[in-house]
Amino acid sequence: MTRESSLVLFSGGQDSTVCLVWALQRFERVETVGFDYGQRHRVELIQRLKVRERLVSEFPQLADRLGEDHVLDLSALGTISDTALTREREIDFAANGLPSTFVPGRNLVFLTFSAALAYRRGLSRLVGGMCETDFSGYPDCRRNTIDAMEQALRLGLERATPIETPLMSLTKAATWRLADDLGGAALVQLIVEETHTCYLGDRGRLHAWGYGCGVCPACELRSRGWDEFISGRPA
Numbered sequence: 001m002t003r004e005s006s007l008v009l010f011s012g013g014q015d016s017t018v019c020l021v022w023a024l025q026r027f028e029r030v031e032t033v034g035f036d037y038g039q040r041h042r043v044e045l046i047q048r049l050k051v052r053e054r055l056v057s058e059f060p061q062l063a064d065r066l067g068e069d070h071v072l073d074l075s076a077l078g079t080i081s082d083t084a085l086t087r088e089r090e091i092d093f094a095a096n097g098l099p100s101t102f103v104p105g106r107n108l109v110f111l112t113f114s115a116a117l118a119y120r121r122g123l124s125r126l127v128g129g130m131c132e133t134d135f136s137g138y139p140d141c142r143r144n145t146i147d148a149m150e151q152a153l154r155l156g157l158e159r160a161t162p163i164e165t166p167l168m169s170l171t172k173a174a175t176w177r178l179a180d181d182l183g184g185a186a187l188v189q190l191i192v193e194e195t196h197t198c199y200l201g202d203r204g205r206l207h208a209w210g211y212g213c214g215v216c217p218a219c220e221l222r223s224r225g226w227d228e229f230i231s232g233r234p235a
């Protein structure tokens, strides 16, 4: 454990919840930031608070390190993007191969606002759940994009703001395994019950892997990773 602090980009999904616990085990002070950008799955803004509450009550050894939560209004991003995450629109693929769930500039904007917030709060680094392994084809989740952002922030803020991406090279199954390593069955259960991944915001039915419609690309990735995780787990 270092004495450093961090700001976790925390959407309330599976990946950012694993990142939050990862950060709590490493850094003395951890704050969280979420973004309201008019996403269709706004339910994640409610779930992220439930995740924080359960982490505090079920992992008291980490609770002291968990500091303030921040929610930033980025509704302008929703108004300028015509995507399946921000409009009633089919999830499909554009001619350039990118899915219609891709919100152009989203991670770049999130990282810039997060760095500005970390600057004000005196937090030394950012932690994000970007992943280029099992990702949905989002170019702003690649490590080379993140490296370029780090450099832009270092130049623009005249201060280094390292961006930790602990899930970058993990498959979804490996992310479930990491949750198991970090917090055992209790953390896995918390993630199943409280984190939100489904693009359509569906929380009507609890599957073994969590709530969701079961058919959108986010549910599909999450459930496939879960199956792989479970089949590799010692009985």
Ligand code: ZN
Pocket (backbone or CB within 6 Å): 197, 198, 199, 200, 201, 202, 212, 213, 214, 215, 216, 217, 218, 219, 220
């Ligand atoms: Zn879904």
